[in-house]
Amino acid sequence: MTDEKHVHDAFLAVHVPPEVAQKTRERIERLRAEEANTSKPHLVVTQTKRPPRHRSRLIGALAACLIVVALVVSGGFYFLAPAAYVAIDVNPSLELGVNRLGLVSDTQALNADGEAILAQTDVRWMSYEDALNSIKTEMDSYTSSDAVIEITVVCDEQAWSNELADEGMRCFETGNGRVVCSHASSHERTEAHNAGMGIAKWRIYTQLVEAGVAISPEEASEMTMRELYDLAARENVSLSNDTDTTSSGSSEATGAQELRGKHSHSNSKQRGKHHAQ
Incomplete structure (x- = not known):
């Protein structure tokens, strides 16, 4: 087996x-x-x-929503952020940032008196016209018959720049003193801010310094426009302005016409020329 x-x-x-x-x-x-x-x-x-496919679709939808929100926010910023600046110098020196909707979206005081004005009236998100009227009311106590009110517009769009300048003229020419309105570049605005003063004061200050006048930025910032013009006259400094300028008011009240020469004209004759430039 x-x-x-x-x-x-x-x-x-x-x-x-x-x-x-x-x-x-x-x-x-x-x-x-x-x-x-x-x-x-x-x-x-x-x-x-299979749900990951659903989650991927959800993630895609959320991403699309975020893109839309980003576009809305960026578009809102485009319209709400300041696109033009209007500096006002008397002795109070301040600046209004105007957005493309015609609203004042930013304000900045450039000296102590400017801070006092903005503390008394908050003009942010007012229309540009209403903001000017409110500021003028607060500035009435600073202006007299010989005061000089300088309005300087910084804006890349010429037509809009002229509109802002004209509105400033219409507002302040009803008060005391002489109103001078001009245009400036963004570079001039930056230089003026670096010196701690408004553009109009900075322009006179730089010309005084170039002529050998002993004056500090702090002193110029706290002086009135009237005082700066008078100082230039005493020191025999001939002031010049390379930008187009409009003025109104009584010429004998300030002497600004003589100091600025051909750049300062009576309001009635200058309006047409102002728009043509």
């Missing part, structure tokens, strides 16, 4: 007790059930992998 035959006969002689066979079948059934149960989550996981 071969070895294989002995093994075969031995297997046939093995009898598994019924209880062992039952437990074995139960064990097999449990294993099958566990396998079935563990395989189901795989199906669920496979199905739940």
Whole structure:
């Protein structure tokens, strides 16, 4: 008898007790059930992998919303941020930032009296015309018959610049003194601010210094426009202005016409020329 035959006969002689066979079948059934149960989550996981597509669409939608918001904000900034500046120098020196909607969106005091004016009247988000009227009312106590009120417009758009200048003239020419309105560049504005004064005062100050007059930026900033013109006259400094200038009021009240020469004209004759430039 071969070895294989002995093994075969031995297997046939093995009898598994019924209880062992039952437990074995139960064990097999449990294993099958566990396998079935563990395989189901795989199906669920496979199905739940689809939501990332939904999340990607949601993320895309949110990104689009953010882009729209950014455009709205940037567009709002374009219209609300100052696009032109109007400096007013009497002794109070201050500046209005006017946005493209015609509203004063920024104000800046350039000396102590300017701070006092802006503390008394908050003109931010007023229309440019209303802001001018409010400031003029507060400045009436600073102006007399010989006062000089200088309005300087910084704006890259010529037509709008003329409109801002004209509105300033209309507002202040109804009060005391002489109103002088001119235009300036952004560079001049920056230089004036660096010196701590308004543009009109800075222009006279630089010419006084160039002529050898001993005067500090602090002194010039606190002087009235009338005092600066008088100082130039006493020191025989001939003031010049390379920008177009409009003035109104009584010429004998200030002497500004003589000091500025050809750049200062009576209001009635200058309006047409002012727009032509």
